[in-house]
Amino acid sequence: xxxxxxxxxxxxxxxxxxxxxxxxxxxxxxxxxxxxxxxxxxxxxxxxxxxxxxxxxxxxxxxxxxxxxxxxxxxxxxxxxxxxxxxxxxxxxxxxxxxxxxxxxxxxxxx
Amino acid sequence: xxxxxxxxxxxxxxxxxxxxxxxxxxxxxxxxxxxxxxxxxxxxxxxxxxxxxxxxxxxxxxxxxxxxxxxxxxxxxxxxxxxxxxxxxxxxxxxxxxxxxxxxxxxxxxxxxxx
Numbered sequence: 001x002x003x004x005x006x007x008x009x010x011x012x013x014x015x016x017x018x019x020x021x022x023x024x025x026x027x028x029x030x031x032x033x034x035x036x037x038x039x040x041x042x043x044x045x046x047x048x049x050x051x052x053x054x055x056x057x058x059x060x061x062x063x064x065x066x067x068x069x070x071x072x073x074x075x076x077x078x079x080x081x082x083x084x085x086x087x088x089x090x091x092x093x094x095x096x097x098x099x100x101x102x103x104x105x106x107x108x109x110x111x
Numbered sequence: 112x113x114x115x116x117x118x119x120x121x122x123x124x125x126x127x128x129x130x131x132x133x134x135x136x137x138x139x140x141x142x143x144x145x146x147x148x149x150x151x152x153x154x155x156x157x158x159x160x161x162x163x164x165x166x167x168x169x170x171x172x173x174x175x176x177x178x179x180x181x182x183x184x185x186x187x188x189x190x191x192x193x194x195x196x197x198x199x200x201x202x203x204x205x206x207x208x209x210x211x212x213x214x215x216x217x218x219x220x221x222x223x224x225x226x
Contacts (some may be wrong), residue, residue: 032213043115043217044155044205051213090154094213098145101154 001097002027006104012108013081020104021076023065023091030108033074037064038104039087047089050074061085102110114138115207117218122194125226132190132221134205141207144188146180149202151188160212161188195225 005024013019025031032051036044048059055067065076074091086109091102114137114153121155134144143162147155161167169175169203178198179191188207192199202222206215 036217041202041220041222043117043219044206045217097207097212098157098160099213099215103154 002031002093002100004091005019006089006091006102008024008055008105009103010106010108012110013072014110016080017105019078019081019085019107021089021091021107023076023102024072025074025075025091025093026072027093027095029095031074032064034092034094034099035059035063035076036090036092036101037061037075037087038090041046044090047076081092081107081109083111113209113216115141115205115218116157117203117205117221119221120219120221121224121226123224126196127194129193130195130223132192132203132205134188134190134207134218136186139207139209139216140185140193141188141209142185143208143212144182145204145206145208146178146190146214147204149157149220151202153157155204156188169193173187181194192223195223197225199223200225 003026009059019059034049035047048057050067088104088106090104092099116135118133146158149155156171159167159169167180182188204220206217
């Protein structure tokens, strides 16, 4: 069965600093990978997704993610974080007709 | 486009009562809807998948008699938590897909508190 690991429960960065959120997945076939963002008490918003092709994927709000098959990773990056990026971020893999989510990483932004 | 709504956004009920949560796709036809549950500070766990006009498929460990799912139309699915107990308190999120299961649009969630 597929699984997703997000090793960092919390991350704090200063506004304007770069950000990288880690995601490792386990899946036997070529994965479909996603990053979602959830603000407090809200549903999930899709940031970006990888199905195939270019391993560097651009998303909304200035986010990007890189698929590295050799490392089973799909890390999310942003070159300069804004205070409004503070939220919880979920990595997910699609397989077996369902989405499986990681435990999430809470991002705090210091001013 | 691809907007999914949920109603209510929050509900408080007494133990033993039943609660119905609605999930609507506002601008597309949702052939499949999914129901997730999220405990505080935890990830989303898929509870069930429902296709319009068919019985829902429940994930292992989810009581289908407790969590009744109806997907009677292409724009509406309902989750009824029957005889709710405090341990059912959670954040329930639905998603909808117009075709591929891997393209899901999420609702804003419903916070259920059972006293």
